[in-house]
Amino acid sequence: MVKLKYPTKFVGITQGYKPTHLAVDMAWSSSYGGKNCSIYASGDGVVTSTRDGRNNTMNKGDSGNYVTIKYSDGYETRACHLLKGSLKVKKGDKVNANTVIAKMGNSGYCTKKKANHCHFIVWKNGARVNPIKHLYVYEDNVVAKSNTYNLLKYTKDEPQSYTGEYPKLKNGIFGWKRGDKNKNVGLIQKYLNWCLGCHLEIDNSFGNLTEKQVKVFQKKYGLIEDGKVGPKTIKIMKTIKK
Secondary structure, eight states: OOOOEEESSSSSEEEBBBBOOOOOEEEEOOTTTTGGEEEEEEESEEEEEEEEEOOEEETTTOOOOOEEEEEEEEEEEEEEETTTTTOOOOOOEEOOOTTEEEEBBEEEEEEETTBBBEEEEEETTTEEEEEGGEEEEEEOOOOOOOOSSSEEEEEOOOOOBOOOOOOOTTOOOOOTTTTTTTTHHHHHHHHHHHOOOOOOOOBBBBBBHHHHHHHHHHHHHHHOOSSSBEEEEEEHTTOOOO
């Protein structure tokens, strides 16, 4: 389960999510980077779009400079009104929660006061959602004393065992290797996707990509890296929690 982090160290929300404002506005603090404080990615993801080069305008609806990032579990975020020339990432870059993507600014339309802030949008499966219900306050975040919102606090999930079906050794079958095609190969592919976070196609065909990920698994857990799934590999598979 993805637990997205707030994009600023200081968590101060000046405007929440409502029908006329489908995002949250993040404030700055002089104690935590000031009006041009760092904006971070919210977790492990890939940058899907950026825009830079815009100054402050009085055109309503202008989100200014921004960075859009796609995460797993159907999430996507966009940080807007970023400082011109401060973007540190580009489309296709891989990021994590420690990645500074830009600086806070007031590019685009930031009301008549032209106040620096980060207009932060969250999508879930293509639909805009209330960020407050999907973002988490981590240990290194600092929540504003004036906060009145019910913010989610990050807690580490307990390690979980795999809940899917494991491949079965029976009827003289002692394992699977490259070239095999059957349902059990599909079960191996599903397991590897869960365990390693890879994206194998579940095609029930033990090809080069499946063999490569089997070797990655075997190396990670101290097994002989032969690319074959036999009794020893399956035994270890059943002990893994994450």
